[in-house]
Structure formats: structure tokens, C-alpha cells
Amino acid sequence: MADIYAYITHTGGVAGDSSLEMVNTAKKIDAGAAVTAIVTGSGADVDKVADEAAASYAKVLKFNTDALAYPNAEVVRKLLINVLPKNAIILIPHDTFGMDLSPGLSIKLDSAFVADVVGIEEVDGTSMKVIRQEYSGMVSTHVTVDISNGAVVNVRPGAFIPDESKSVGGTVEDKSGDAGDLSVNRTFLELVEAEVGDVDITKEDVLVSVGRGIEDEDNLEIADDLAKAMGAVVSCSRPIVDAKWLEKSRQVGTSGQTVKPKVYLACGISGSFQHMGGIKGAPFIVAINKNVKAPIFQVAEVGIEADILDFLPELTEAIEGL
Amino acid sequence: MEILVCVKRVPDTAENEIEVNGDGSDIERDDLVYSVNEWDNYAVEEAIQICEKVGGSVTVVTVGDDESEEVLRREMAMGADNGLLLCDEAFEGIDGKQTATLLKAAVAKGKYDLILTGAQADGGAGQVGGMLAAMLDVPYASLVNTIDVDGDKLKVGREIEGGNQEMNDISMPCVLSIQTGINEPRYVGIRGIRKVASVEIPELSASDLGVDLGDAKVKRQDYFVPEIGEGAEMLEGSSEEIIAKLIELLKVKGGLK
Ligand SMILES: Cc1cc2nc3c(=O)[nH]c(=O)nc-3n(C[C@H](O)[C@H](O)[C@H](O)COP(=O)(O)OP(=O)(O)OC[C@H]3O[C@@H](n4cnc5c(N)ncnc54)[C@H](O)[C@@H]3O)c2cc1C
Numbered sequence: 001m002a003d004i005y006a007y008i009t010h011t012g013g014v015a016g017d018s019s020l021e022m023v024n025t026a027k028k029i030d031a032g033a034a035v036t037a038i039v040t041g042s043g044a045d046v047d048k049v050a051d052e053a054a055a056s057y058a059k060v061l062k063f064n065t066d067a068l069a070y071p072n073a074e075v076v077r078k079l080l081i082n083v084l085p086k087n088a089i090i091l092i093p094h095d096t097f098g099m100d101l102s103p104g105l106s107i108k109l110d111s112a113f114v115a116d117v118v119g120i121e122e123v124d125g126t127s128m129k130v131i132r133q134e135y136s137g138m139v140s141t142h143v144t145v146d147i148s149n150g151a152v153v154n155v156r157p158g159a160f161i162p163d164e165s166k167s168v169g170g171t172v173e174d175k176s177g178d179a180g181d182l183s184v185n186r187t188f189l190e191l192v193e194a195e196v197g198d199v200d201i202t203k204e205d206v207l208v209s210v211g212r213g214i215e216d217e218d219n220l221e222i223a224d225d226l227a228k229a230m231g232a233v234v235s236c237s238r239p240i241v242d243a244k245w246l247e248k249s250r251q252v253g254t255s256g257q258t259v260k261p262k263v264y265l266a267c268g269i270s271g272s273f274q275h276m277g278g279i280k281g282a283p284f285i286v287a288i289n290k291n292v293k294a295p296i297f298q299v300a301e302v303g304i305e306a307d308i309l310d311f312l313p314e315l316t317e318a319i320e321g322l
Numbered sequence: 323m324e325i326l327v328c329v330k331r332v333p334d335t336a337e338n339e340i341e342v343n344g345d346g347s348d349i350e351r352d353d354l355v356y357s358v359n360e361w362d363n364y365a366v367e368e369a370i371q372i373c374e375k376v377g378g379s380v381t382v383v384t385v386g387d388d389e390s391e392e393v394l395r396r397e398m399a400m401g402a403d404n405g406l407l408l409c410d411e412a413f414e415g416i417d418g419k420q421t422a423t424l425l426k427a428a429v430a431k432g433k434y435d436l437i438l439t440g441a442q443a444d445g446g447a448g449q450v451g452g453m454l455a456a457m458l459d460v461p462y463a464s465l466v467n468t469i470d471v472d473g474d475k476l477k478v479g480r481e482i483e484g485g486n487q488e489m490n491d492i493s494m495p496c497v498l499s500i501q502t503g504i505n506e507p508r509y510v511g512i513r514g515i516r517k518v519a520s521v522e523i524p525e526l527s528a529s530d531l532g533v534d535l536g537d538a539k540v541k542r543q544d545y546f547v548p549e550i551g552e553g554a555e556m557l558e559g560s561s562e563e564i565i566a567k568l569i570e571l572l573k574v575k576g577g578l579k
Pocket residue numbers: 096136210211212213214215236237238239251252253254255256257267268269270271272273274275278288289290291294306307308309335336441442465
């Protein structure tokens with residue numbers, strides 16, 4: 001079996017949640033593997049994260065240089081090409097950084113690439129069978145990956161249970177001297193923070209959230225009316241913001257806000273992982289959707305098969321009559 | 323500026339219920355409504371807007387079958403100048419790397435300053451753009467939601483977690499994958515489609531492109547619908563009954579103030 005590596009993302013000197021999840025991903029590939037973590041960056045944060053990773057990984061390779069101060073995927077890709085052995089299996093979180101880094105990495109390593117893996121079924125010789133989803137999570141698939149030349153495996157955040165044991169007691173090796181040439185043709189300039197909107201949906205207890213099922217900008221009124229009756233606030237999925245019907249600050253999801261309400265009414269939202277990734281704190285989720293097969297019904301507590309354009313006004317009227 | 327935009331014809335998930343067929347070998351394809359991949363439509367709009375500002379032309383390319391021509395025509399009706407159809411029986415069941423290999427061969431037949439893809443397509447992989455960039459040895463930026471042309475460089479914003487934006491300088495030629503919301507794609511009416519109905523769209527086969535695809539490293543075995551947890555408790559009955567039950571639950575859970 002090829003050596004397994006895990007790329008550890010981090011912010012503010014703390015490893016991302018995926019670092020503990022990928023411990024279990026690796027175990028599914030090879031239960032007895034001694035997995036190597038790779039930590040890149042610059043300054044004291046890197047040392048902290050490398051030590052943190054050593055609690056869960058047998059070996060940690062640390063790369064601490066100025067060129068890695070911001071995780072520019074073009075630079076990190078070059079580093080990994082310089083330092084990874086042939087045939088390596090490398091696990092990377094399938095987030096906006098992993099999406100930037102990994103496809104090109106697999107080409108340069110001449111290994112297989114598989115994106116957004118949610119499960120590992122088995123490894124049989126040089127064939128690895130994984131589970132993915134297609135069509136915004138409406139169907140799942142088994143996919144075989146030829147790992148004879150290694151593989152770049154992008155792992156969906158949250159799909160594997162984190163291994164909290166932190167009992168490996170691994171070693172940290174400072175490999176900064178081996179980083180090699182890291183010059184690239186894309187330069188990181190700055191981070192621009194998301195604009196703050198008129199309401200802060202992250203502080204609300206009750207959200208009436210609308211998705212593409214609302215069909216038309218004018219129909220937003222029925223969501224507003226319901227929210228008013230319930231004493232709630234309207235939030236939404238991404239297509240509503242893309243269409244400029246609501247402000248970006250109302251968007252729930254990985255590229256929007258992370259909300260922690262008590263009650264979440266998902267109206268005409270299919271339940272993609274990027275949307276659900278923005279809902280924390282295990283709220284009481286009610287899904288209202290006209291398609292009983294929508295993935296949202298797998299994660300909601302209560303489901304209602306209905307056309308929201310009819311159902312929401314009826315619900316509003318009933319609540320107003322209480 | 324010469325811009326190539328990679329587009330894919332996909333089942334429209336907003337219009338269809340995607341279901342697994344009887345033996346799990348495919349999804350139910352009967353009566354499926356197809357359209358251009360949502361992300362690609364934003365990419366084409368962006369390319370058109372760039373050319374409107376700085377001059378140049380937009381070519382749309384797809385790897386697909388005969389029916390894929392319709393999405394090329396749609397994007398040409400939007401304002402793309404040329405279409406290019408890569409089409410061969412041998413392309414059935416190819417993986418992302420093989421798709422990128424074909425696109426690379428098509429890129430070699432032209433001279434492009436900028437190549438755009440969508441951030442992801444129906445398979446949710448988001449892989450073809452990054453692979454193509456690596457094969458071409460040019461820089462790549464994914465999830466781009468702003469582009470400013472600055473001489474032979476671009477200033478691009480990448481949308482990252484939390485809706486924050488990562489600004490980058492990137493030299494051309496390069497490949498960018500486009501995130502939804504970067505612009506407001508223009509409406510395409512029947513009239514626009516008619517205008518381009520008889521425009522010739524060149525078609526290239528595997529041998530025209532001169533590529534040896536080899537074997538796919540990544541192969542889909544089946545489709546299935548997973549059993550995840552308990553699933554939601556579905557409220558049944560007349561809508562009055564459902565609403566009464568829901569209101570009781572909302573009261574208990576703190577959903578009514
Ligand atoms: C990098 C990246 C980041 C992303 N970040 C986010 C994010 O932060 N937040 C986010 O939401 N998405 C995000 N997305 C997009 C995500 O992948 C989905 O495309 C999106 O969440 C789909 O939104 P939706 O559920 O409203 O639309 P759809 O998936 O189109 O679902 C619409 C649903 O409405 C139902 N429906 C239609 N009409 C009616 C009706 N009249 N009554 C009842 N039901 C109806 C349909 O059955 C369907 O289930 C991101 C994507 C990428 C690639």
C-alpha cells in the first residue's frame with residue numbers, strides 16, 4: 001500500500017476540523033497506516049499547528065517559509081510536487097482551497113484525482129472504491145479509482161467522523177529546507193471581508209429560509225409575511241443571492257453565513273452540502289419541498305411535501321389567527 | 323482578448339427530479355430537461371463582458387455528443403462568437419482527466435489568452451479547469467467572482483469560505499473557474515437562438531484532435547440512493563391538519579414568538 005499523507009489546513013494557529021476527520025478517512029483506506037501530515041505556512045502558527053497535528057498523525061512534515069505565509073494553492077501545489085514521493089495517496093479537504101489545489105496537483109503527480117469523497121468503501125489491490133454524490137446530492141455513486149500511480153483524494157468536510165483520541169504522539173520534522181523553488185505566476189494580494197448587511201442572521205433563533213423553489217423575486221413577499229408572523233427573519237440559499245433578490249449577508253452556507261438558530265424552516269431548498277454546511281448547532285429543521293426525494297428530507301427533522309407558494313401563505317394565515 | 327469558455331450540457335436539476343433507473347446503471351434519462359451547466363453560463367457572460375470592454379472574441383467549446391450542439395448554439399445566441407464541438411463515440415464514459423486532455427488538444431488548435439470553465443458541473447467535481455491549467459502549464463484560479471483586466475495580467479477575486487474574497491494577480495494565459503453570482507447572465511430569447519440556428523459549428527473527433535485517451539482512472543460503477551439516518555418525519559393529512567401539527571411543533575421548539 002502506498003504511503004498516505006494528509007494536508008492540514010489551518011487559520012489563526014488552529015488546525016481545521018478536517019485534520020481530525022482525515023485521520024478516519026486514512027483508516028478506511030488502510031487501517032494500520034502510519035499517516036504523514038503536511039503543515040505549511042510561516043511563523044509561530046505553523047509550529048503550533050504541527051505540534052497539534054502530531055497528536056493525531058505518526059509523522060508531521062513542517063514547511064515554514066515566507067513564501068507559504070498565505071496558502072496560495074499555486075504555491076502549495078508546487079511545494080507538494082517538490083516533496084511528495086511518487087505513488088503517494090494524499091488527502092485534502094474539499095473546500096475552496098482544496099478545489100483550487102488538487103485537480104492540477106493530480107496532473108503534475110500523474111496520479112488519479114477524485115473530488116468530494118463522502119465515504120471509502122474498500123481498497124482492493126490498486127483499486128479504491130469510494131462514495132460520491134452527483135446532481136447536488138440527489139443521487140450517490142460508487143466510484144473506483146485506480147491508485148496504482150497514487151491518488152489525490154479531496155475529502156468532503158464533515159463527511160467523516162473526527163478522531164478525537166489524539167493519542168498517536170507523532171514526530172515533527174522541519175523540512176523547510178527541502179521546499180525547493182516555489183515561484184508561481186499568481187500572487188496573493190489581500191483578503192476582502194464579506195459585507196455586513198442590514199440584519200445579522202447569525203444571531204437569530206428562528207429563520208425562514210428560501211431557496212430556488214420560491215421561483216420569482218415577487219414571491220419573496222410570502223416568506224417575509226411568514227417571517228413577520230413567526231417573529232423570525234428571512235435567510236436564503238445561494239441562488240437567491242446570485243439572482244440579487246436578497247443581500248449576500250442573508251445567504252446560509254459555506255460561502256455565506258454560518259447560522260445557529262433553534263428553528264430552521266427550509267422552504268424550496270434542496271439541501272446541498274454547501275448549504276447545510278452553514279447550519280450548526282443541530283436546530284429543529286422543517287423542510288418544505290414539492291419533491292419528496294429532495295436530499296433536505298434526509299437531514300430535516302420534519303418534512304412537508306408541498307408547494308411553498310401555496311403552503312407558506314396558508315401557514316402565515318393560520319399563525320396570524322392564533 | 324481571445325477567450326475560450328468550456329461548457330457542458332447537463333440535466334437541469336432545477337427542472338428535473340433526478341432518479342436512479344431500475345438497475346442503478348444510470349439515472350432515468352427519459353423526459354429529462356437539459357440545459358447548459360449553470361456555472362458555465364456565468365462564465366460565458368463574463369467572457370462576453372470582457373470582450374465588450376477590451377475587444378476580442380469568445381469561443382465556446384464542449385466535449386459531448388450530437389445533442390451537445392444545442393448548448394453551444396444557446397451560448398452563441400447569448401453573444402459568443404464561435405462554437406467548437408468535440409464529439410466522438412470514444413468519448414463516452416470518460417473521466418475528468420480525459421475531458422481535460424481533449425480540451426487541451428482543442429486549446430492547441432487556437433491561440434487563447436484566457437480560458438474559463440465553470441466552478442463545477444453536474445458531477446460536483448470541479449476538476450476539469452484545474453487539470454487543464456496544469457496540462458497547459460499555465461496558472462489557475464478557481465471560484466472566481468470578479469475579474470479586472472490590467473494589461474497582460476488579471477486581477478481576480480476568488481470567493482472563499484464565509485463569502486470572503488481572496489484577491490490575486492494572475493498572469494495570462496491562464497485558466498479561471500467561474501463562480502455563480504459573478505454577473506447577471508443576459509436573457510436568451512427565441513429570436514437570438516434563431517439568429518444562430520444555421521451558423522456552422524466545427525466538429526472535431528478523437529482522430530482530428532490526435533489524442534490518445536488511454537484508460538479512465540476514475541470510473542463510476544453505479545448510482546444509488548443512500549439510506550441516511552432516519553430521515554424526516556413526514557407530516558401527512560390535509561393541509562389544515564399538517565399546519566395544525568406544524569404549529570404545535572413550532573410552539574414546542576420555540577419557533578413562534
Ligand atoms: C464552492 C461552492 C460554494 C457554495 N456555497 C453555497 C452556500 O454558501 N449556500 C448555498 O445555499 N449554496 C452554496 N452553493 C451552491 C450549492 O451547491 C447549490 O447549488 C445550492 O445550495 C442550491 O440552492 P437551492 O437548494 O435553493 O436550489 P436547488 O438545488 O435548485 O433546489 C430547489 C428546490 O426547491 C424545490 N422546489 C421547486 N419549486 C418548489 C415549490 N414551488 N415548492 C416547494 N419546493 C419547490 C425543488 O424540488 C428543489 O429541491 C455553493 C456551491 C459551490 C460550488
